[in-house]
Amino acid sequence: MTPFRDLPIRQKLLLIAMLTTAVALVAAGSTIVFADSLLFQAFLRRDLSALARIVAENSTAALSFQDPQAAGETLASLHSRVHVVGACLYDAAGVQFAVYRRSPGFNCPAPSQGERIRESRDALYVSEPVVLRGSRIGTLVFVYDLGEIDERIALYGSLVLAVLLGSGIIAFALSSRLRSLVSAPIAALVEAAMSVSETGDYGIRARKVGNDELGLLADRFNDMLTRIEQRENELKRAIADRETALRDVERERQRVRFMAESMPQKIFTALPDGSVDYFNAQWMEYTGLTFEQIRDWGWTRLIHPDDLEENVRLWRHSVETGEPFHLEHRFRRADGVYRWHLSRARAMRDSGGRILMWIGSNTEIxxxxxxxxxxxxxxxxxxxxxxxxxxxxxxxxxxxxxxxxxxxxxxxxxxxxxxxxxxxxxxxxxxxxxxxxxxxxxxxxxxxAELTETTIDSAAALRNAVSNLSEAIRESSAVVTWDALPEVHMGEAHLQQVFQNLVANAVKYRSAAPPAIHISALRAGDFWRFSVQDNGIGIDPKYRERIFGVFKRLHHDRKYSGTGIGLAICQRVIERYGGRIWVESEPGLGATFYFTIPVRPQQSGPAKLASAAG
Amino acid sequence: MAVVPAQLPRARARPLSGAVAFLFAFAAAALQSSAAPPAPTESQVKAAFLLNFTKFTEWPASAFPAASSPLTICVIGGDPFGSFLDTIVQGESLDGRKIAVRRAPTVPDHGLCQLAYLNLPLAETKKAVAALQPGVLTVGEGEKFVDDGGIIGFVLDNNHVRFLVNLSAAQSAGLKLSSRMLSVAKAIGK
Structure with a gap:
């Protein structure tokens, strides 16, 4: 079967068609021949028995009246049956009475006593008793040549062979036309698959012939090609994008390095994983080391041992999160002296937000x-x-x-x-x-002032402040309102002072209308943001910073009395607690003072300066 | 089991008729003496023919005196057969009738004979043949016998016993002769 397996499908189909035709014909033919030879033999036996009886009957008179000539004529009537080789008539005593020979070579067989018809390989021996009025007066024997059966078989066989040949030719002709129904779609598929694999062109499509399984296969094949084509285009685009991105990165890198070489600061770049791949010349000059010695993570040897742990921790944190790096620490100069530096680094990202590289600077401070x-x-x-x-x-x-x-x-x-x-x-x-x-x-x-860990109710501080200002408020017919206010980590006297100064300012710098002052607070990240809003004369934006200076009064006439130190005190207090104070205003439209207080208390003492000095 | 094959040949042997037995004996004798087989005599052949004629002939029932009457072969006149005829007729029967032989010098009474072999002087033969009818198969010697109204006449042809048949005589006698017998007859008179 292995050679068969490797044949092209069109030849397989042809072989199958021819084989089935041949097998069916041979089976039918041999069945017919076999059945016919059986039927024919049975018919022949009946026919020969009848013939024998007739000839025997016709021989009675000749036997009875001793007329061998008449008997011979009777026997000669068998001449018309071409397969009868010869016939003999025996009398009752078994003596041969008359003979008929088709050819001279015929010898009379002895009459059989038992069976009427005895069969040998190539002939039938028929023995018929000659009976007259119930008495046996002799025996008729004749020999029938069975060559006829072989002839019939040969005839049938050649017929079957001829039909086989004819039907084979017809089957061949038919199947050559019909097999294209199967092999043509397959050939089309194969052709499409071959040209795709040879050219790599996924735009090629298999021709669909019909809606059978092969048609379905062609559709699926084409769908698959469509998907592959899409994938390939996407891949090509992705590769092109990536190449463009890499080119961009490389260009950026070159530009950064070019700029870095011309700058007085120490500049470095790092790969997205945090290992440094470039230091500018200022670096080498400052440290007296080669690039190979400090590349990747080699720079850590230059960090002051006390700063190293935090430096590495923060750098790793930045690399992991992409957040900017910012640290003041000490670097060892070429002469071995540690000098304070401000190190900063930021991630450069592509349009998709992926980090391409880190760019950092180290500035001596x-x-x-x-x-x-x-x-x-x-x-x-x-x-x-x-x-x-x-x-x-x-x-x-x-x-x-x-x-x-x-x-x-x-x-x-x-x-x-x-x-x-x-x-x-x-x-x-x-x-x-x-x-x-x-x-x-x-x-x-x-x-x-000392920082405190305890919380106070900011509303209570405000109430005290307003109560202290009750006289000025009453005189100016001012209205002070406030929303729900939070608890904060502050000294109550300090917060009260801030409120008192801000509300006093709002009352003092009123416009023609009675002052309306509103205080509110809301959470903004890690801070509470308080606001003190008024409807007073407002502040020109160009003075927004100046007003918080000591003795900075904008108005020197007596109308607005004061030492000019209130807002400076507020700023000092707020910054002391880690917050910020600022004002937003338009002249004539009132002003809103904002200040923030951390939700969680700051470390006691001036933390930043302490660590930087450590 | 040994009994069955022993009985079969005997059962087969029984239907052998007298004539066949004669021929058998004759053939056996011929085979026994290979030097000079004793050929059967002319009268012996004729006797056997007489018996065989009965087997190819149909008689009307009126030809017999009674249903149980035997079929009688009458030898009228001189008897050329002697006891040989009696021997071959012995034990023979036809359609349930025994076959008997009777000898008479002259024509016997009507109904006594069904086959009559006439061996009379020429002058008496014609008269006797007429007297026997109807219902009797008359057999005689020579062509003259058939011409004289006899039904079958023995002739010699090249030393072989043959016979002539007068079909119109048979018809007028009310007998039917088998066509097979006629096919071996030497001549058939109208």
């Missing part, structure tokens, strides 16, 4: 750092001085105020008009000086 420390010390000294001064100033100021009052009470009658006016100037100056010194004290205290 040693001098800045030192100046900062100097400044801080100077500032602290100044604060200390301001506090001591204002504290020490209170006593002489009080003396000026008290004694100017006593002089006014007891000696005003003794003074002339000018004297009394001068005295009034002294009293007024003394009062203002007292307020000024108080505010200064408050301001310096705010910077030195």
């Amino acid at each position: 040693q001098e800045q750092k030192e100046k900062e420390a100097d400044l801080r010390r100077a500032n602290e000294d100044l604060q200390q001085f301001a506090y001591s001064a204002s504290h020490d100033l209170q006593e002489p100021i009080r003396n000026v105020a008290v004694y100017s009052e006593i002089v006014a009470d007891r000696y005003s009658a003794q003074l002339d008009e000018d004297g009394r006016q001068f005295l009034e100037f002294i009293r007024e100056g003394g009062r203002r000086l007292a307020v000024l010194v108080n505010d200064l004290l408050a301001y310096t205290r705010a910077s030195m």
Whole structure:
């Protein structure tokens, strides 16, 4: 079967058709021949028996009246049966009475006593008793040549063979036409598959012939090709995109490096996995090391041991999350001295948000750092001085105020008009000086306040502030309202001071209308954001920053009295707690002051500076 | 089981008629003496023919005196057969009738004979033949006998016994002769 398996389908179909035809014909033919030979033999036996009886009957008289000639004529009547080879008539005694020979070579067989018809390989021996009126008077024997049966078989066989040949030719002709019904669609499929695999062109489609299983197969094949074609186009596009992206990255990398070489800072780039693949010349110069020594993670050897752990932790965090890297730490210079640096790095991403590379800079901030420390010390000294001064100033100021009052009470009658006016100037100056010194004290205290872990109700702080301002509020017919307010981690006195200063400002800088002041708070991320909104005269945007400076008053006329230190105190307090204060306003449309307070308390002490200094 | 094959030949042997037995005996004798087989005499052949004639002839029932009457072969006149005829007729029967032989010098009474072999002087033969009818198969010698109204006449042809048949005589006698017998007759008179 193996050679058959490798034949083309069209030849297989032809073979199948021819084989089935041949098998059917041979089976039918041999059945017919076999049945016919059986039927014919039975018929022959009956026929020969009847013939024998007739000839025997006709021989009775000849036997009875001793007439061998008549008997011979009777036997000769068998001549018309061409397969009768010869016949013999025996009398009752078994003596041969008459003979008929078709050919001279015939010898009479002995009469059989038993069976009427005896069969040999090639002939039938028929023995018929000659009976006259119930008495046997002799025996007829004749020999029938069975060559006829072989002839019949040969005839039938050649007929079957001829039919087989004829039907084979017809089957061949028919199946050559019919098999194209099966083999043509398959050939079309094969052709399509071959040309696809040879050319790699997935646009090729198999021709569909008919709606049978092969048609279905062609459809599925074409569907598959369509899908492959789509996939391939997508793949091509993806590869093209990727190549473009890689080219872009490479171009970016080259540009970054080119720029980096021309910059005074130390610049590096890193792969998305965080390993550094480029340092600029400034790096090499600064560290005195080669690229190979510090590439990938080799730069870690340059980090001050105290900063190393946090540095690595933050860098890993950035690489994992893609968040920018930002850290102040110390780097070892070529001469072995550690210098403060600000290291920053940001991820460069493609349009799909994937990180292409990291670009980082390391800026030396040693001098800045030192100046900062100097400044801080100077500032602290100044604060200390301001506090001591204002504290020490209170006593002489009080003396000026008290004694100017006593002089006014007891000696005003003794003074002339000018004297009394001068005295009034002294009293007024003394009062203002007292307020000024108080505010200064408050301001310096705010910077030195201790942070607290306890929470306070901001609404209570607001109520106290409003209560302290009740006189000014009543005088100005102001209306102060507030929403639900949260609990915050703050000293109550500090929050109260902030509220008090902001509400006082709102009342003070009112417009023609009675002041309407509203306080609310909402959660914004890790902060509570408070707002104090008024309908006052507003603030020109260009002064938004200035108003928080010490002694920065915008209005010097007497209409708006004050020391100009209130908002500075607010800013100091808020920043002390880690928050921020700012104002949004349009002149004439009122102003809204915002300040934020962390929801969770800050680390005690100035945390950033402490770590940077560590 | 040994009994059955022993009985079968005997059962077969029984239907052998007298004539056949004669021929058998004759053939056996011929085979026994291979030198000079004793040929049967002319009268013996004729006697056998007489018996065989009865087998190819149909008689009307009126030809017999009674249903049980035997079929009688009468030898009228001189008897050429002697006891040989009696021997071959012995035990023979036809259609349930025994076959008997009777000898008479002259024509016997009507109904006594069904086959009559006449061996009379020529002058008496014609008269006797007429007297026997109807119902009797008359057999005589020579062509003259058939011409004289006899039904079958023996002739010699090349030393073989043959016979002539007068069909119109048979018809007028009320007898039917088998066509097979006629096919071996030497001549058939009208």
